[in-house]
Amino acid sequence: MKKSIMFQGTGSGVGKSLITAAFCRIFKDDGYKTVPFKSQNMALNSFITKEGLEMGRAQVFQAEAARIEPDVRMNPILLKPTTDKKAQVIFKGKVHKNMDAQEYHKFKPQLENMIKEIYEELTSEYDICVLEGAGSPAEINLRENDIVNMGMAKLSNSPVVLIGDIDKGGVFASLAGTMMLLNEEERSRVKGVIINKFRGDIKILEPGLKMLEDIIKIPVLGVIPYSDINIEDEDSLSEIFKRRSKSNKEINIEVLYLPHVSNFTDFNVFQTQEDVNVRYVLRGESIGNPDILIIPGSKNTIEDLIYLRESGIEEEIKALHKKGKLIFGICGGYQMLGKKLYDPKGVECGIKEIDGIGFLDIETVFEDEKVTTQVKGIIEYEGSGYLEGLKGCNIEGYEIHMGRSKLCGESVYFDRINERLGKITSDLEGAVNSQGNVVGTYIHGIFDNINFTRKLLNNVRKSKGLGEIESSVESFSEFKEKEYNKLANIVKSNVDMNKIYEIIESGV
Incomplete structure (x- = not known):
C-alpha cells in the first residue's frame, strides 16, 4: 500500500x-x-x-x-x-x-x-x-x-x-x-x-x-x-444556514431551508458577487422581501412541499409571486413549482398524487431509476425583464433526480441540453412561466456559470433602477x-x- x-x-x-x-x-x-x-x-x-x-x-x-x-x-x-x-x-x-x-x-x-x-x-x-x-x-x-x-x-x-x-x-x-x-x-x-x-x-x-x-x-x-x-460545507449541520450576510447589499436573495434540503452548495457562488446578500429562511421564519426567492433541491420533494403548505410558507411564496418577484426552483424546487406531482410506485413516500404550487405548467412523475448525469447546454428562453439577454448563454452542471417533468400548458422551455455525459444531444429542459418571473430547472450548479449569473443579477439590478456591474471573479473555479x-x-x-x-x- x-x-x-x-x-x-x-x-x-x-x-x-x-x-x-x-x-x-x-x-x-x-x-x-x-x-x-x-x-x-x-x-x-x-x-x-x-x-x-x-x-x-x-x-x-x-x-x-x-x-x-x-x-x-x-x-x-x-x-x-x-x-x-x-x-x-x-x-x-x-x-x-x-x-x-x-x-x-x-x-x-x-x-x-x-x-x-x-x-x-x-x-x-x-x-x-x-x-x-x-x-x-x-x-x-x-x-x-x-x-x-x-x-x-x-x-x-x-x-x-x-x-x-x-x-x-x-x-x-x-x-x-x-x-x-x-x-x-x-x-x-x-x-x-x-x-x-x-x-x-x-x-x-x-x-x-x-x-x-x-x-x-x-x-x-x-x-x-x-x-x-x-x-463548500459538508452537510446540513453546517453553519451556513445560520449566517447572515450584510444587509446593505443591493440584491437580496432568499433560499428556503427545506427539511430534506439537498445540494445547498448550489448557492455558494453568490458569495463571489459583491452586491448580493443571501439569507436562508429557516424553520419557523418567514420569507422577507427578496429580489430572488430560490426553492432548492430536496431528497423528499413531496414531504417538503407538504411542509411548505402546512407551515404557511406556500402562501408567502404566492404573495411574493403577485409582487412580480423572481422565483427560481432547482430540481425538487422545480418540481414543487409545477401543477401536479405523481408518485405511483411510492418512490418517495406513500402519497400517490399531490398538487404543486402551480406557477409552472409542468407535471412530474417519480420513477424507479435515478437520473445522474453531467450536462452542458445553452439558455433557450428569449424574453424581457429578469431573463432579458440570457438566450445563448452557455451553462453546465449536473442532474440528480428521480422525477421526470413535462410541459403541459403555457410555460415554455428554459434551456437546451447539448451534451450529457460527453455525448451530443439536443434536449429541451426546464420551464419558464408566461410572465417570465418563475423559472425551474433540474441543473444543479447552474449559478456556478458566472456569465449567466451576472447577467441575471444585472437584470434584477435594472428592475430596481440600478446600473450594471461586472463580476469580481472571472469564474467560480478561479475563486475556489x-x-x-x-x-x-x-x-x-x-x-x-x-x-x-x-x-x-x-x-x-
Whole structure:
C-alpha cells in the first residue's frame, strides 16, 4: 500500500473535511500525487462525476484541492437520508436500496472487503492518500463493523491524527475523552492531535496544550486559527444556514431551508458577487422581501412541499409571486413549482398524487431509476425583464433526480441540453412561466456559470433602477482555487509539517 494519513474528529463539524482538503493541497504543492478518501459519507449534498456516478461533495472539493478529477472511488459509500430512520444507500455511485439503520449495520460486513479492494486500487495510482473519518471514533456503540473510522484506519493501515474544535468549548475534554474511549490498538494508531478554530492569544492556550500532552501521551501537532474560508460545507449541520450576510447589499436573495434540503452548495457562488446578500429562511421564519426567492433541491420533494403548505410558507411564496418577484426552483424546487406531482410506485413516500404550487405548467412523475448525469447546454428562453439577454448563454452542471417533468400548458422551455455525459444531444429542459418571473430547472450548479449569473443579477439590478456591474471573479473555479490556497497556507503555517511527514513515513 502507498503512504497514507487519516484525519478523524472528536465529533461532527470539527473541521475534518476542510483540514483533509488543506493537506490534499499542501501535499500536492509539495510534489506528491495526492488523493482523498472517505469510505462512507452521510450527506444530502452530492455530485455527479463525468461517468454519471454519484458521490459526496466533500470528496469532490478535496479532489479539487488535490488538483485531480473527482472519482467515485474516493467515496464508495454515500448515505442520503430519506426520513429520520431511513437512508438511500449509494454504492460505487449507483443506488443500491433504501435501508434503515439496523438493516445497514448488518449489511456493513459485506462491504468491508469491497472497500479494501477499492481503496487499494485507488491508492496504487497515487503517492499519498489523505483519509477522512466520520463523526467520532469514540461512538463505541458503532465500533462493531465500523468501516469509516478506526475500522477504516485498520483496513488501510493508516496513522491517525485526531481533530478537536475549540470554538465549541471543551476541546481538552473532548480530545482526552475520545482517547480514553478508544481501545489500546486504536489509541496506538493516533499519532497526534490538532486543535481547530482557535480565536485569541495562543500564549494563554499553551499551558493547556502541555497538560493535554501529559494526559493523552501524544503531541499537539498544531493549533489552527478560526478563519473565514469560502469552501463548500459538508452537510446540513453546517453553519451556513445560520449566517447572515450584510444587509446593505443591493440584491437580496432568499433560499428556503427545506427539511430534506439537498445540494445547498448550489448557492455558494453568490458569495463571489459583491452586491448580493443571501439569507436562508429557516424553520419557523418567514420569507422577507427578496429580489430572488430560490426553492432548492430536496431528497423528499413531496414531504417538503407538504411542509411548505402546512407551515404557511406556500402562501408567502404566492404573495411574493403577485409582487412580480423572481422565483427560481432547482430540481425538487422545480418540481414543487409545477401543477401536479405523481408518485405511483411510492418512490418517495406513500402519497400517490399531490398538487404543486402551480406557477409552472409542468407535471412530474417519480420513477424507479435515478437520473445522474453531467450536462452542458445553452439558455433557450428569449424574453424581457429578469431573463432579458440570457438566450445563448452557455451553462453546465449536473442532474440528480428521480422525477421526470413535462410541459403541459403555457410555460415554455428554459434551456437546451447539448451534451450529457460527453455525448451530443439536443434536449429541451426546464420551464419558464408566461410572465417570465418563475423559472425551474433540474441543473444543479447552474449559478456556478458566472456569465449567466451576472447577467441575471444585472437584470434584477435594472428592475430596481440600478446600473450594471461586472463580476469580481472571472469564474467560480478561479475563486475556489484562491480559497484552497488560502486554506492550505493557514494550515501549513500553524501545523508542524515536519512531524506530519514523519508520521506519514513511519506509518503505524
